[in-house]
Amino acid sequence: MNEAATVNSDILEEAASLRWEIGDNMHDSLIESIYEDAAKIADKVVTKIGEKPRFNWETTLDKLLTSRIFGFPLMVVMLTLVFWITISGANVPSGMLASVLIDQFHPMLKSLAATVGLPWWLDGLLIDGMYLAMAWVISVMLPPMAIFFPLFTLLEDFGYLPRVAFNLDNMFRRVGAHGKQSLSMTMGFGCNAAGVIATRVIDSPRERLIAIITNNFALCNGRWPTQILIATVFIGALAPAALSGLVSAVAVVSIALLGIFLTFLTSWALSRTMLKGEVSSFSLELPPYRPPRILQTLYTSLIDRTIIVLWRAIVFAVPSGIAIWLLSNIQISGNSLAEHIINFMDTFGLFIGLNGVILLAYILAIPANEIVIPTILMLTVLSAKMAGVGDGAGVMFELDDLSATMTVFQAGGWTLLTAVNLMLFSLIHNPCSTTIYTIYKETGSVKWTTLASLLPVVMGLVICFVVAQVWRLLF
């Protein structure tokens, strides 16, 4: 054995000495021979049939989509269009699902439970806690996802994503990050956990960490419904009815763009402080435009993305539903536990332009951002002690009518500032627990995971505070 090792090492020594004799240009000359052979073979086997068409629409389209002047505005227009279709298309099916799952099924389950004779707490825990949490998540999330994901996948299939990356590459380079971060960021718009995994395309550990830490600023799927609902209720309502859908879409896109801006800002700050280093270069191939396969895209994006994300949301929403129900039904000196916590956090919440309800909802929603809105609604009704709305303590509910939602918010003391700050905070807070776990798995470091989790919360609190102060000065 020992002998074999020494015999083998003489091959290595010989190779090492020959390496010196041959000199440096061996690698280059080798690559040259590969290229030369490849060119020869390609020349032999490929023939052009006929003339190349004079008008090449692919080149023309590329020039437009990646142009310095039009590239970025076209991207914004495209995003707005996608969200506008999502927002205006999701309202009707959302309402239908809610009326079936919540208005019809829920009373049926309740009366069934009464017939069987379930104890009140078990009935509350299972039906008001678990079932309603699930029903809410399905009716709020399924329609926008079923519209948004196929649209996004079609753009991806067509070949638009690398063009976005191309447009953003220069900016990422300027802030000291890797151009491929634009790809992981784009993935983050679907799901941050997926975006964090996608940073594997970045080789340099420094740039990869920047991409991981800032991925949370890409507004993920779990947060779209929050943005869409608040934008529709508060901001869309300010505009005339015909324009409200478009205005809401613009508000949502602005938040998404703010997220992109914060990605650049944070990358810049990190690459100048904790993660200093050189920017590595890379080549990005712009793939050909391919006609998207409509049916297949619909199928895969519905099955793979929509159903899987929805399932994850339900899995996380069910325990949270139980937690909410328990918090609202455990009474301490006349008030529920939830009310105590809300009162405790209200002062700080109002100080930064939010309120105790929103802060508690965010703590409860760490497992899944998807349930922030139902939790907020339920807790608001609870703490404002509204009569005749909702079904009782700890019951998540949905209001079919946007104006009814507005009434609840107003009863809870909400203003336009609360809405704006909620949208901001929804963009800028800690990643969900799945993403945190993924970050830990990818970096293998507690330090970076902690930083990636805490940095956005601190930034979110500071930004909300500043906005609240400026707002109160102005109005």
Place this chain on the structure above:
Amino acid sequence: MTTTSASQSCAACPAHNLSNLKKLGVNMTSWDYVIALAGNPNTGKSTVFNALTGLRQHTGNWPGKTVVRAEGGFQYGGSRYKIVDLPGTYSLLSTSTDEDIARNFILFGQPDVTVIVLDASRLERNLNLTLQVLEITDRALICLNLMDESRRHQLHVNERALARELGVPVVPTSARHGEGIPELLQAIYEVASGQAVCKPHRIAARSKELQAAIQRIATNVEARFPGLTNARWVALRLLEGDPRIIEAVRTGELAELVTSKPETEAMPKAAA
């Protein structure tokens, strides 16, 4: 090649055998052959992978989509195949993690067949990687994918000439539309079972000194590791100072690549 009876011809016909394709998804417990899918980024490897396994691994029109290797399985003609979708790379010269993953799997994972997926409309660029893969393994075949796109670009690729130049089977496909998949399956079976013998193209070193140096080391490597099919390539990597290969020579790991390839497995299996 060989004379076959009528029933055998039937079994060998791609149309017949497609009905024998059983997509196994990820439910793989044992397999007869391991297939690796290699190729440039964005040539449709994941689409081919999905067509064979019935899995729906997410495909997307952008380079660098597959960052981890995905595995799946299928059963065809009585044999069970495990198929590994490698990350797309432009070369195997080991400059990044993706290239390392792909290179190490083709070399140390010892796939029975390496399917190189090429973009027919960008042949020259794709051939750079192909030639490098063919240096490492002689059990390979070409899946000339995106034929629909090359037709759209008014290009004609002579696949028979390509097969002659490269010394391995070439199967034209449009995996997006399922075209050529039966023929691909048949070709995989033939290479895996040893029915089709490959004599892959090897790159000629241009300088005489280099050629002599490669020859000297390759002879020594061959003597030390008899039966190694890519001694020339190993010699080249040693000359370049590739740390992973140096390690494999020092520890004798390279010898395992020869011994752990049982020849009996290469015997053709009876088609069901």
